[in-house]
Amino acid sequence: MLRQLTRALVWGGVLPLGLAAQTVAITGGTVYPVHGPKIEHGIVVLRNGTIVAVGANVPIPAGATRIDATGKWVTPGLINASTQLGLTEAGGTAFSGGYDDRSAHGTKGVTAAFDAWEGVNPASAFIIPAWQDGITSVLVHPSGTLLSGRSAMLDLAGGTVDAMLIRAPVAMMGTLDPAAGLSQSRGEALAYLRELLSDAKVYATRKQAFENNQSRAFGASRADLEALIPVVTGKLPLALNVNRASDIRAALALAKEFSLKLIVTGGAEAWEVAADLAAAKVPVMVGAMDNIPENFSLLGQRQENAALLRAAGIAVTLVGNGPGDEENFNVRNIRQEAGNAVAYGMSWDDALRAVTLAPAEAFGVADRVGSLQAGREANVVVWSGDPFEFSTRAEQVFIRGALQHGTSRQDELAQRYLHGKPEYFKP
Amino acid sequence: MRMGILALAFLILLATPGGAQVPSGGAAKPAADSAKKPAPPPGPGALSVPNLDPFPSTYTPFPSRPTVIRHVNIFTADAPLIRGGAILLRDGKVAEVGVTVNVPADAIVIDGAGKYVTPGLIDTHSHLGVYAAPGGPAHSDGNEATAPVTAQVWAEHSVWPQDPQFPRDLAGGVTTLQVLPGSANLIGGRSVVLKVVPSRSVQGMKFPGAKYGLKMACGENPKRVYRARGPATRMGNVAGYRAAWIQAEAYRRRWDAWLADRKGDPPARDLGLETLAEVLRGNILVHNHCYQADEMLQMIDIAKEFGYKIRSFHHGVEAYKIADVLAREGISASLWADWGGFKMEALDGIRGNLAIVSAAGARAIVHSDDPSGSQRLNQEAAIGMAAGRALGVKVSEEDAVRWVTANPAWALGLEDKVGTLDVGKNADVVLWSGNPFSVYTRAEKVWIDGALMYDRLDPAHQWHTDFELGYVPTTGRGR
Numbered sequence: 001m002l003r004q005l006t007r008a009l010v011w012g013g014v015l016p017l018g019l020a021a022q023t024v025a026i027t028g029g030t031v032y033p034v035h036g037p038k039i040e041h042g043i044v045v046l047r048n049g050t051i052v053a054v055g056a057n058v059p060i061p062a063g064a065t066r067i068d069a070t071g072k073w074v075t076p077g078l079i080n081a082s083t084q085l086g087l088t089e090a091g092g093t094a095f096s097g098g099y100d101d102r103s104a105h106g107t108k109g110v111t112a113a114f115d116a117w118e119g120v121n122p123a124s125a126f127i128i129p130a131w132q133d134g135i136t137s138v139l140v141h142p143s144g145t146l147l148s149g150r151s152a153m154l155d156l157a158g159g160t161v162d163a164m165l166i167r168a169p170v171a172m173m174g175t176l177d178p179a180a181g182l183s184q185s186r187g188e189a190l191a192y193l194r195e196l197l198s199d200a201k202v203y204a205t206r207k208q209a210f211e212n213n214q215s216r217a218f219g220a221s222r223a224d225l226e227a228l229i230p231v232v233t234g235k236l237p238l239a240l241n242v243n244r245a246s247d248i249r250a251a252l253a254l255a256k257e258f259s260l261k262l263i264v265t266g267g268a269e270a271w272e273v274a275a276d277l278a279a280a281k282v283p284v285m286v287g288a289m290d291n292i293p294e295n296f297s298l299l300g301q302r303q304e305n306a307a308l309l310r311a312a313g314i315a316v317t318l319v320g321n322g323p324g325d326e327e328n329f330n331v332r333n334i335r336q337e338a339g340n341a342v343a344y345g346m347s348w349d350d351a352l353r354a355v356t357l358a359p360a361e362a363f364g365v366a367d368r369v370g371s372l373q374a375g376r377e378a379n380v381v382v383w384s385g386d387p388f389e390f391s392t393r394a395e396q397v398f399i400r401g402a403l404q405h406g407t408s409r410q411d412e413l414a415q416r417y418l419h420g421k422p423e424y425f426k427p
Numbered sequence: 428m429r430m431g432i433l434a435l436a437f438l439i440l441l442a443t444p445g446g447a448q449v450p451s452g453g454a455a456k457p458a459a460d461s462a463k464k465p466a467p468p469p470g471p472g473a474l475s476v477p478n479l480d481p482f483p484s485t486y487t488p489f490p491s492r493p494t495v496i497r498h499v500n501i502f503t504a505d506a507p508l509i510r511g512g513a514i515l516l517r518d519g520k521v522a523e524v525g526v527t528v529n530v531p532a533d534a535i536v537i538d539g540a541g542k543y544v545t546p547g548l549i550d551t552h553s554h555l556g557v558y559a560a561p562g563g564p565a566h567s568d569g570n571e572a573t574a575p576v577t578a579q580v581w582a583e584h585s586v587w588p589q590d591p592q593f594p595r596d597l598a599g600g601v602t603t604l605q606v607l608p609g610s611a612n613l614i615g616g617r618s619v620v621l622k623v624v625p626s627r628s629v630q631g632m633k634f635p636g637a638k639y640g641l642k643m644a645c646g647e648n649p650k651r652v653y654r655a656r657g658p659a660t661r662m663g664n665v666a667g668y669r670a671a672w673i674q675a676e677a678y679r680r681r682w683d684a685w686l687a688d689r690k691g692d693p694p695a696r697d698l699g700l701e702t703l704a705e706v707l708r709g710n711i712l713v714h715n716h717c718y719q720a721d722e723m724l725q726m727i728d729i730a731k732e733f734g735y736k737i738r739s740f741h742h743g744v745e746a747y748k749i750a751d752v753l754a755r756e757g758i759s760a761s762l763w764a765d766w767g768g769f770k771m772e773a774l775d776g777i778r779g780n781l782a783i784v785s786a787a788g789a790r791a792i793v794h795s796d797d798p799s800g801s802q803r804l805n806q807e808a809a810i811g812m813a814a815g816r817a818l819g820v821k822v823s824e825e826d827a828v829r830w831v832t833a834n835p836a837w838a839l840g841l842e843d844k845v846g847t848l849d850v851g852k853n854a855d856v857v858l859w860s861g862n863p864f865s866v867y868t869r870a871e872k873v874w875i876d877g878a879l880m881y882d883r884l885d886p887a888h889q890w891h892t893d894f895e896l897g898y899v900p901t902t903g904r905g906r
Contacts, residue, residue: 091770095651098771126768272900292798293591295561299898329768329776336806339866388866390809393817410767410777413747414818418783420751 023047024401025060026382029069032349033372034076034357044074046378049401054372067396069382075352076372077136077379077399078387079153080334081285081359082265082319084327085127085138086120102143106224108192109183113223114149116142117168120161126329128408131156133332134387134394136379137166137369139359141239145182146189147174147196150227151239153365155379157399166377170363171263172231175241176251179295180266190250195219197258200228237261237363239285243268243297252280263362266321267309268301274312283362284314287321288341306354307345316346317362318354339388351388377401475696477682482583484633486622488876493517493531496858499539504546504832505847507825514544516854519877524848537872543863545828546848547602547855547875548804549835551714551761552741552794555593556586556606556621556629560798560894566590570609571616575653576671578641578699580616582608586629591899592798594890597623597881599802600857600870603634605839607741610644610716611652613667617702618642618714620839622875625890638840640738641706643668645717645726646772665725672733675703712738712840714761718772720748727756739838741794743784744776750787759790759838763800764807765814781808781830782815782822790834804831809864824864853877 024046031042033054043060045053053059060066090098101119104111117140130138136156142149152168154161174193175182182189199218203225209215210222218225230236242251243266252273255262264270267286270277277284286305293299310316318337320326326333338351346354360370368377378401385392397404416422497513503524515523515534523529530536557569568585571577586606596604601623608615618640621632649667650658658664678700685693705711713730717723717740730737739759740746744767746753746760753760762784767776785791793808795801808827815822836846845853854877861868873881882888891901 089768090774095647096771289799289803291595291802292560293895293899295563296898300900325766325769330765333765336810336866340803340806343867343869390806390813390864390866391816393813413775414777414779414783417748417750418779418818418820420787 023061023064024067024378024398024403025064026067026069026074026380026396027060029072029074029382031074031372032076032352034353035371035373042074044372044380046380046398046401049378051372051376051378051380052374054374067382072395073383073385073387074372075134075381075383075387076356076370076376077131077381077397078134078334078355079137079139079359079370080130080135080319080331080355081139081317081363082321082327083138083140083331084116084143085130085140085156085331086122086124087116087140088328089121089124089126104142104144104149106144109144109146109189110196110220110224111142111144111149112147112172112196112220112225112227114142114144115152115169116140116149117152117154117161117165120154120164122159122161122164125409126331127156128406129329129410130331131397131399131404132394132408133335134381134383134397135331135334136381136397136399138331139170139363141171141173144173145175145180146184146193147172147224147228149173150236151363153363153369155369155377155399157402157404166368167363167365169236170365171237171239172227173239173241173265175266176247177241177243177266177297179243179297180241186247186250190254192219193254194257196224196228197232197260200225200232204229204232231260232258234259234261237263239263239265241266243301245269245272245300247297248273249276252276252282255280255282265319267305268298271302271305271308272300274309274314277309278312278314282314283317283358284309285317285319285359285362288318288337288344288346290321303340303344306341306351310346310350310354315358315362316350316354317359318351335388336390342388348388475693477696477701482581482630482633484635485628485630486624486626486633486635488519489624489878489880491516491519491854491874491877491879493522493534494537494874494877494879495528495530495534496537496539496544496856497528497530499542499544499858500862501544501848502546502825502828502863503848504825504828505849514848514856516856516874516877519854521848521850521852521854521856523850537858539858542861542871543859543868544848545600545857545859545863546832546846546852547857547873548600548831549603549839549841549846550596550601550795550801550804551605551739551792551835551838552796553596553604553606553798553801554609554796555596555604555798555801556588556590557582557608559587559590560592569607570611572609572611572652575612575649575658575667576614576699577608577612577616578614578671578702579697580608581619582606582617582642583619583629583633586619586621586632588626588629588632589893591892591894593623594625594881594892595798596801597873597890598870598883600805600859600863600873601801602855602857602873602875602880603836603839603841603845604801605640605714607640607642607714610642610648612644613649613658613664614671614703615642615644617711620841624875624880625892634841636844639702639705639711640714640839641702641711643713643715643726645715645722646719647770648716661722665729668726668729669732671703672707672729672735675700675707676733679704679707706735707733709736712838714739714741714838716741718742718744720745723749724752727752727758738840739792742773742796744773744780746789747777747780747783748775750784750789753784753789754787759792759834760784761792761794761835761838762811763796764793764810778810778814779818779820781811782818782820785822785826785830786815786820790837791830792834792838793830794835805859805863805868806866809866812864824862827864
């Protein structure tokens with residue numbers, strides 16, 4: 001926790017150059033603060049990387065740089081809460097010379113102490129296209145099975161991992177779905193998870209005995225048990241990938257037994273157990289474009305899932321569960337998920353919340369990102385129209401108050417070949 | 428186009444009602460009803476004479492009534508948007524389309540105010556049925572990855588008609604699919620063109636009269652799969668294609684010579700070479716998986732060396748680098764809107780690909796290669812259109828409609844049957860809840876050959892495969 005506090009204090013000191021230190025007033029747009037109703041002709045004032053005022057009648061500080069957003073839509077930067085941005089590019093290291101830092105080698109599917117974000121490449125070519133589409137923050141999670149490691153929330157600016165971090169860790173990630181590569185059967189996985197959680201509790205109170213070799217054998221390494229302590233003390237959420245309705249119920253029972261702060265990911269059949277999820281106040285992360293019974297854990301998945309869960313009062317985060325690109329190259333397509341959620345019954349406001357404030361709340365960073373209110377990071381997007389429509393462009397993107405500029409690798413390629421055979425250089 | 432004797436025979440067969448099983452040259456007529464006859468002659472295949480249609484389509488259109496959709500915005504894919512127009516579907520065909528149409532007394536009349544009509548969408552690159560859901564080795568039937576050239580396999584023999592992905596595609600407005608073998612092999616085998624309809628058999632889904640396609644693959648996949656036995660390099664890949672075509676040309680000459688006078692024993696049949704010879708005769712269309720621009724240019728040279736045409740490059744994430752060449756050569760490009768980055772040969776994918784290719788005058792096509800993307804070809808087209816406009820490339824909605832209708836119809840050789848709403852074309856039609864390029868729009872009704880095959884608002888018009896019964900909860904409206 002100390003490390004988190006330090007980082008929270010430090011990032012103010014490593015602001016990106018540019019507008020961050022200036023005062024900016026975005027005026028005239030329709031402002032969607034998310035935590036409250038939309039504001040017509042609203043004003044958003046940013047200073048030193050932070051939002052300082054939002055409203056219809058807030059004073060515009062003298063000397064502020066004005067951004068005229070008349071006719072535009074202004075929202076918080078979008079959050080994609082299921083990514084592996086910066087963890088892999090161009091396929092694996094062995095075949096392509098690219099890199100793949102998504103997973104750790106553990107035993108019995110447990111790599112709880114794996115901090116995936118430490119491997120993030122801040123120079124990944126996929127980052128600029130993400131913020132160009134208005135995604136300003138991402139959760140970076142590890143790959144793996146039973147307990148795959150810890151995830152972090154990062155802003156898509158800053159230049160170094162430390163500077164990008166909003167908070168880390170924000171969750172322990174895992175799965176109880178054999179279809180997701182679990183090496184154990186369901187019952188074995190649950191029993192092992194219970195053993196680990198119990199061990200973590202014991203270890204937390206008997207560290208010295210462990211060091212003195214006066215402890216019984218534990219089911220995981222010291223580092224993994226250490227990583228699980230905040231999980232069993234209810235401080236760090238456990239985000240479990242569970243899809244079959246019965247697996248979701250098992251996760252709920254486990255969470256109750258150990259007083260865990262559970263987040264359901266995957267959630268293919270969550271709509272079938274919406275009442276139980278709502279009663280337990282468990283946030284759920286689902287996609288809005290999943291409807292194929294790809295395996296027997298996913299038989300009931302349907303595109304109305306998000307809308308049905310929301311109708312039951314559940315905090316819903318929308319993520320991309322597609323063929324893989326949604327977590328890397330196409331992190332930007334979270335907009336399409338949100339639009340499809342609306343097409344399948346979710347209210348527009350709820351869909352916007354599901355890609356901003358809902359993930360921020362689920363992962364404990366709502367004090368920093370996810371809404372437009374004073375004191376939050378100045379992650380703000382000015383859109384040409386409805387952010388979920390394909391025809392809409394993110395015209396201005398502020399991350400921590402800095403207006404983002406930059407040409408992506410994709411932009412450079414497009415420009416080079418836009419008019420036919422290129423001149424590779426001018427002789 | 429080269430027309431060998433087999434090609435002519437093929438055309439004659441197509442024109443003969445119910446005569447699809449007659450082998451070329453009429454070597455032996457199968458008995459129409461063999462029950463009463465004591466000794467049926469051997470099947471045509473047993474005579475070692477190529478049978479061009481041994482698994483004939485048994486598709487017949489579903490029952491239909493004359494249908495008028497009026498007060499609706501119509502993208503015909505062949506003319507500017509008709510605002511507030513009308514269309515009449517009758518006897519399985521587009522009978523009238525315009526600002527107004529005649530309304531037959533027995534017609535179902537649908538008010539389409541605020542809605543849009545397009546031709547049924549066509550996906551040139553699907554693996555539905557051959558990589559059926561649920562996935563896994565039990566349903567992994569798309570790659571005969573046992574040798575780098577497997578021209579002898581036919582994708583239709585892997586298609587599981589009860590794949591629950593079919594009805595989902597239909598609900599996305601897709602009415603015609605090309606199902607291809609995978610891309611592990613240099614030459615992966617024959618594709619099959621299907622109508623997205625329920626049937627006990629793949630034959631019942633086969634698009635009558637559609638040509639076969641040949642799947643070829645460039646680049647990383649074959650050399651990765653076969654690196655132990657070869658090809659292990661791109662130069663190995665090219666040597667492999669050329670060796671196959673050399674054999675195929677010799678085979679074609681042998682057979683065409685024999686077919687000219689039919690004297691003596693026919694040459695030995697070889698299923699793989701038979702398929703390749705049909706490509707050389709122009710009767711099978713080449714669909715070439717190829718990511719990189721430089722490799723596409725080499726494949727064009729190989730096609731010229733052996734005298735065949737490439738009908739469509741698939742995936743083509745670098746098609747934008749050679750858009751002018753694709754236009755000049757008359758090769759279509761089946762593309763994703765925005766996939767890239769997942770391997771080295773996909774690294775240079777850009778969102779402007781479709782628009783740049785289209786603006787250069789080549790036929791741009793949105794393909795899926797993905798059961799999820801195939802359900803949202805209209806959304807993919809919208810992504811491509813928006814990206815083009817952001818680059819300053821002129822792309823109209825009419826252009827983007829063609830990316831998912833008329834252009835893929837051409838790539839499958841079906842441009843005279845489907846892909847536009849011209850009068851006389853098959854009545855494959857989608858009624859959309861709004862502008863098909865909006866993320867909020869959904870296909871509301873889908874007709875194939877004039878028959879209503881999907882109705883989002885009527886559970887009775889929603890097809891559930893055998894697999895889904897008792898497993899997938901029926902959810903009333905939609906899925």
